[in-house]
Amino acid sequence: MNKEEEMQRIISRIKDCRKCDLWKSRLNPVPGEGSLDAEILFIGEAPGYNEDKQGRPFVGRAGKILDELLESIGIDRSKVYIANILKCRPPDNRDPDVDEINACIEYLDRQIEIIQPKIISPLGRFACEYIFKKYGLKYDKISKMHGKIFKVNTLFGSISIIPLYHPAVATYNPMIKNQLLEDFKTIKTSELNIC
């Protein structure tokens, strides 16, 4: 199977998935979208209201901020891949619970193996906690770790983990938006061919 076929298989499974109770309240699952050859993979927490309606990641206010951040370093959204820890929206945008994450995370793990990005940028606490644990890194507060580069070895080579604040925070906190703009410069100066 090639990359496209493998990703399509994952997406089909997500669309039929009932491994946790979130399928009952979702309008649409949100598997993720972007280039399968992306050098950078952004990972958010879970779909929100707009994402659930459209079945696409980061299409609401936080998505607009993410688009602005990408634009600030000259990267087109179509060149990256954007996914979430959970593929279905938790009711009232509550935090994901541990059982939901455990049930859902195999999909994200497989997406990482298919895309094989050079950079993974987890957005916000839940994504950072998972990615740090997955790669054997010690997680501290996002306020201490954001914008730093953590090199890890994977089955597909050495990659950089660059934790970032979640763009949703920047919708009501201009200081976080400025910090995100600074941290995106770190992505730009990393070893990416698309910059």
Ligand code: SF4
């Ligand atoms: S959140 Fe994940 S595990 Fe739960 S139903 Fe949706 S796709 Fe399945």
